[in-house]
Amino acid sequence: MDEMFLSNRKQQVLKAIIDAHIAYGEPVGSKFLAQSQQLRCSSATIRNEMAELEALGYLEQPHTSAGRVPSELGYRFYVDALLSRYEMAAQEVAQINAALLRKLNELDQMLAEASRLASHLTNYPAIAAKTKPETAFISRFDGVYVDAYQFVLVMLFTGGTVKTRTLHLSRPLSPATLTRLLAALNDLFTHKSVHLITLPLILELESRAGEAAPLVNPLVKLIYETMKGLDEGDLRVEGVNRLLQYPEYNDTAELRSMLSLLEEKEDLLNLLSGEPPSDDIHVLIGSENTVKVMNNSALVYKTVRRGDHVIGAIGIIGPRRMDYAKVIGTVNHLAQDIDRLLGGDEPNRRQERTTDQDD
Amino acid sequence: MDEMFLSNRKQQVLKAIIDAHIAYGEPVGSKFLAQSQQLRCSSATIRNEMAELEALGYLEQPHTSAGRVPSELGYRFYVDALLSRYEMAAQEVAQINAALLRKLNELDQMLAEASRLASHLTNYPAIAAKTKPETAFISRFDGVYVDAYQFVLVMLFTGGTVKTRTLHLSRPLSPATLTRLLAALNDLFTHKSVHLITLPLILELESRAGEAAPLVNPLVKLIYETMKGLDEGDLRVEGVNRLLQYPEYNDTAELRSMLSLLEEKEDLLNLLSGEPPSDDIHVLIGSENTVKVMNNSALVYKTVRRGDHVIGAIGIIGPRRMDYAKVIGTVNHLAQDIDRLLGGDEPNRRQERTTDQDD
């Protein structure tokens, strides 16, 4: 228990070390701490505490004649217990609100704006993920007749997403035939998962399509691909160049693996979507990350939801010694703001609002 | 004229030097060239030629005891006169076709795939830009009635783009009222640029909207923002991490400014959209670039068109000593392939095809 619970002064020393290391990025020594006035004791005392903190695993020493550096455990304890709550400046809050409000109409743009803001405010790269929605069905087909040679197919998905596709035809189509085709589509293809679109169904559609029968094949293919395309998540990365400020990424290998990670997108998207939906903010430090490449980095993220279901996440990625207080505060605020602005889907809305087609 | 026109052997020497430098990235010396068997003369002769080429401005010498490096003028001459045409391997061609065909339905995805391919094939970062379309007007409004509290507004733009927005209402709307509203919209708001949407027009719409009058204000705002949103171009960058292979980007400052450039997107988008639409492939070397940050880099790009008008561009960005033959070949091929796959807008199409909503 002595080992589990750190004495008050040990905590102070640990916090002071981590604060200093976050600020300056270099190993911090006892003398520096003694001078910084935060602790009311001599460097020798601090040295003793540091030695013990190292024995307990909270600190590490790059080499004999260097100061101490927080270990992963040290950061973990810092984040869980030592972190002082970061209060955003009023100006920052205003900036967030103004910027997000402007983008309210398009989820994509909103996430993009959020990641831009997050990166800008924290000075680390930011990511914004749009998770793959739970398998959506088409709830309704509709069409807009443009002229005899083209029409717009409108597909309404459960969950409110709307997708459109313009079809260019090789032979003329009458409005009546289009209506008939749409009726058949609505009969046969709504509320079905991709796997339930079987050949008999397609043949049935063909027989009902009348003169539009030759259109059925490309149409089905189109619907299939649209449904499949909907399942893809997307990930935006903003501010990678900010990584270069931090000496930990001056190492080419480190930087390179980080850049690869941020480009792959797959891994990150899985990581972000994989977590159980929780209101908490997630802080993954170093090897806590399942993604191997992030052993020397940290990831802070929070899911974003529309009404009940998770539609994405925004996060910050950076060195292990990231400014957790500021980052956690910012990500938290941003995610909550987006949640709020997207509004719940509760039945009684007080105001008109619009949503994009979730493309 | 002696100065303008290089002797045959000088050209050979220049080409050999640039080829070698592109391949190995280091200054190339006379001895190396003499051994490489390409030139049938001694190192001393090559030294003399090199000295003259340097005097003419085609070569540079980092320092006295180093070999020569091509100057910007050198690269320019190389690209314009010396470059041997690069023939893509059949396998590469097949890869491009297969990959692009799979993405045929969505312009965005297609450009994304193209840049992925370009980056992969050339081993440099690739960019794919979707240029802002020339000011588009809405040619038609339509709507899909979902239920009393929501409908989908479908906007058809000249040029074939389709945008949809879902409106959530605070009070019920009847299908008849929606029809009326849409008719009024089609009367008043089609074929108008953003600037022509004036207050009288809005008031007129309001008076015609009947019970949907309270809806008019948010609706107009929505339309306005959609039209404005359409004007935004987009830029995708793929494979930045490949930059790190090249020693010229080991310098942090260089890498950093490059990353910033690739993130800003604005500058690049302007550069790509700014050029007069031409079928040629553009090769910008070093300071030929208007973007200052690219002084040590090169950009190869080509516009992509659907039918007659330019809808985007794809390009490769890399060090000045980039493998121009391969890059030019690849970009050229890709751009042409996309042009072809998107198909002309000639009236007699032989096949059904679909286009996305150009979001």
Add this chain to the structure above:
DNA sequence: TTTAGCACTCAACGGGCAAGAGTGCTAAAC
């Protein structure tokens, strides 16, 4: 006009040395 030979220049490499930062330990002080 080409080539061999040679002296010269200069970046790159590596060893050696001094400086400095930080530690652990011991012994004295509180």
Add this chain to the structure above:
DNA sequence: GTTTAGCACTCTTGCCCGTTGAGTGCTAAA
């Protein structure tokens, strides 16, 4: 018992400096 001053020790960092080697320009001969 805890804190602190003092000191010896370690190890990195930076610097100086000589050596090495690649590449050149020039000269003179072929």
